[in-house]
Amino acid sequence: MCTRFTRAWFFIVIALFLLGSLALLHAPSRIYMDQWTGDLFGEGGVEKDVRVHPDRPDAGVQGGVIMSKLGNATAKAELGRATWKLLHTMTLRYPENPTQDERDALWNYFHLMSRLYPCGECAAEFQLLLQKYPPQTSSRRAAATWLCVVHNEVNARLGKPEFDCAHLDETYDCGCGDEPISSSPTTAQDNPMDLERDPSRDEITGAGLINGRR
Structure with missing residues (x-):
């Protein structure tokens, strides 16, 4: 018969395994900073969530x-x-x-x-x-x-x-x-x-x- 310690250890191993599986299935979220406004944006990378930047400082010339x-x-x-x-x-x-x-x-x-x-x-x-x-x-x-x-x-x-x-x-x-x-x-x-x-x-x-x- 398993002792209480053995059962606790077993459950901890199972929990770590499940957490590791979730991490592999879902890549870590990434946050990017808009270099013009300083706003944070983006899940999925710059290519998918890029926004139109405000005008450059010399745009009014x-x-x-x-x-x-x-x-x-x-x-x-x-x-x-x-x-x-x-x-x-x-x-x-x-x-x-x-x-x-x-x-x-x-x-x-x-x-x-x-x-x-x-x-x-x-x-x-x-x-x-x-x-x-x-x-x-x-x-x-x-x-x-x-x-x-x-x-x-x-x-x-x-x-x-x-x-x-x-x-x-x-x-x-x-x-x-x-x-x-x-x-x-x-x-x-x-x-x-x-x-x-x-x-x-x-x-x-x-x-x-x-x-x-x-």
Whole structure:
């Protein structure tokens, strides 16, 4: 006759055998993490339970103009001068031998600006220029010269004189230190690239208007 210990041991062996059989019949469940959202998903593997991922962070680079028309002429002119200074200084400080990531960043920047620029009609024109003259990102010289050509395209449309692209670093002090720049800083008054008319001042006398700066 089996003792109590023997019967208990026998039942334990049977239970382990049954559990092992179930494990063989049903593979362990697998959980996967969505790399974009961090959500856990999936029984049966990625192939069967894959979902449409949200848009990549650079998905909004291409698209139409977002901002509406800017009707304030003074604000438009000041915005234009500040933007050209920013863009020219940025390209003058751009690496001479950029990595692919740095090239992608500059390319995306110009296209994002063409969508988000606060002056809607200006942004639409810039988008047309980007289609005609795609951004050049292979080097500092290429980027700075490309931007100067685009700026001169705008000047030509406005009936303004063309700027010599060979003297960009003399006009826009990039702060690079070891690169030649003009010995005396260029003021807004004699800046040859500051070609937008300032509507806050009288064109003949130069006197500040009511809403202008004196």
